[in-house]
Amino acid sequence: DIQMTQSPSTLSASVGDSVTITCRASQTISSRLAWYQQKPGKAPKILISKASSLESGVPSRFSGSGSGTEFTLTISSLQPDDFATYYCQQYKSYWTFGQGTKVEVK
């Protein structure tokens, strides 16, 4: 199984900050990585696929990068609606998720 490790687990930030979340795969997954945003009581919402492709309707302040085993999600100017939990997920071999990064108000 491919394991996905995110860091940090919690990130405290303010509106307007730029934040970066890191995701590491236990083996190479090429660019088969997606990022999701989840708010309490809701299903995850896809933000990025293929490591860096922004999904339709997702604000351009979200960006993804990386390939192989190291990936990042950056939110360039944090907005009030962005406080949520973020997950990476690999889809190279079946599907596994990171443990999540909660972005909270500083």
Add this chain to the structure above:
Amino acid sequence: QVQLQQSGPGLVKPSQTVSLTCGISGDSVSSNTVAWHWIRQSPSRGLEWLGWTYYRSKWFHDFAVSLESRITINADTAKNQFSLQLSSVTPDDTAVYYCARGSEFGVLIDDWGQGTLVTVSS
């Protein structure tokens, strides 16, 4: 826009079977270019992929190894829906269960149902 509507009981007794259904609108369960997944989420396990079904001239299924002896996923083309059955449940199976669609020939999970909290308790 695809919409997935889940239904099923929220409370199940230990050793019984969880049965959930996911109704699809805006797509076809028998489409040759997508797949249909079940995923669950709990504080102890996080987000865990359970299994999928898809149609490519015939039906295919595959499941998480840890669950393959207890899980069934079926598609109902007449009702345009798919279902999950998980047998012999224990309190460890308590979780929010999601159905989801996989696009790009099934591998990119992009649309999710609203989730169903299933509690296993006597």
